[in-house]
Amino acid sequence: MELIEITDINASELDVFARATEPQLREEGLFLAETAYVIMRALEAGCKPVSMLVETDRVDAEAKPVLEEIEVRCGKDALDSLPVYTATRDVVTQITGHHLVRGLWMLMRRLPELTVDGFLEGKRRIAVMADVVNPANVGAIFRSAAALGMDGVLLTHTAVDPLTRRVARVSMGTVFQIPWARATLEESQGIALISRLQSFGYKTVAMALTEDSTNIDNEEIRANEKLAIVLGTEGTGLPSDVISACDYRVMIPMQRGVDSLNVAAASAISFWELMK
Numbered sequence: 231m232e233l234i235e236i237t238d239i240n241a242s243e244l245d246v247f248a249r250a251t252e253p254q255l256r257e258e259g260l261f262l263a264e265t266a267y268v269i270m271r272a273l274e275a276g277c278k279p280v281s282m283l284v285e286t287d288r289v290d291a292e293a294k295p296v297l298e299e300i301e302v303r304c305g306k307d308a309l310d311s312l313p314v315y316t317a318t319r320d321v322v323t324q325i326t327g328h329h330l331v332r333g334l335w336m337l338m339r340r341l342p343e344l345t346v347d348g349f350l351e352g353k354r355r356i357a358v359m360a361d362v363v364n365p366a367n368v369g370a371i372f373r374s375a376a377a378l379g380m381d382g383v384l385l386t387h388t389a390v391d392p393l394t395r396r397v398a399r400v401s402m403g404t405v406f407q408i409p410w411a412r413a414t415l416e417e418s419q420g421i422a423l424i425s426r427l428q429s430f431g432y433k434t435v436a437m438a439l440t441e442d443s444t445n446i447d448n449e450e451i452r453a454n455e456k457l458a459i460v461l462g463t464e465g466t467g468l469p470s471d472v473i474s475a476c477d478y479r480v481m482i483p484m485q486r487g488v489d490s491l492n493v494a495a496a497s498a499i500s501f502w503e504l505m506k
Contacts, residue, residue: 262335355501421475
């Protein structure tokens with residue numbers, strides 16, 4: 231393991247931590263994982279480490295268990311060749327523009343992504359995020375899907391990347407524990423993805439407030455062999471053509487004049503009810 235103390239925030243080695251955008255990293259097949267817990271889940275999933283940035287006073291408490299895991303999973307050669315950049319909290323804050331969560335980031339290589347068709351094989355219950363762009367909501371939906379027994383998560387092309395730093399952190403690393411796929415732009419147009427799901431035998435369930443929406447507590451819907459629960463974007467919900475194309479429209483009963491829940495909260499309730 232190579233420990234490299236950083237005092238110059240303009241060092242080119244730190245571009246990936248300080249200046250590269252997440253879309254740029256994605257184009258290069260990379261992502262940043264934050265916190266030891268998330269990094270551990272990524273390593274367990276088979277992601278390979280590239281470099282690490284850690285606050286000096288957290289090397290033993292935060293970085294050491296991660297480095298030990300790298301040696302076990304990737305071998306001593308991988309550990310010995312891994313650049314580990316260390317810096318004081320003040321320097322790290324200047325590098326990133328904010329305090330790192332628990333003082334640890336790791337640059338890692340992405341695993342090959344599943345195609346939509348490959349993802350759909352062999353699954354009974356899946357969540358579908360249609361253009362959900364808030365990282366905190368996407369992370370929370372992943373965590374609920376993993377915890378409540380869903381078989382996977384499918385995202386439209388414009389939904390936020392599950393491996394962005396905040397999504398992975400909010401999900402508590404479950405983006406590495408539950409299968410997911412992101413549709414292409416063409417596959418995401420109009421009702422194309424709904425039609426694809428139906429061609430694979432899924433009954434599609436739109437979470438939407440419409441005149442014909444049924445209660446989420448519905449035995450007929452639960453009885454279907456394969457279900458895809460379709461969740462819309464935070465502001466406007468699902469497009470009308472997608473709602474109409476789905477086999478069912480489902481709502482969660484509200485009280486006190488509240489018209490709807492945050493999409494992450496609604497997802498947890500729908501997963502729980504439809505997995506019974």
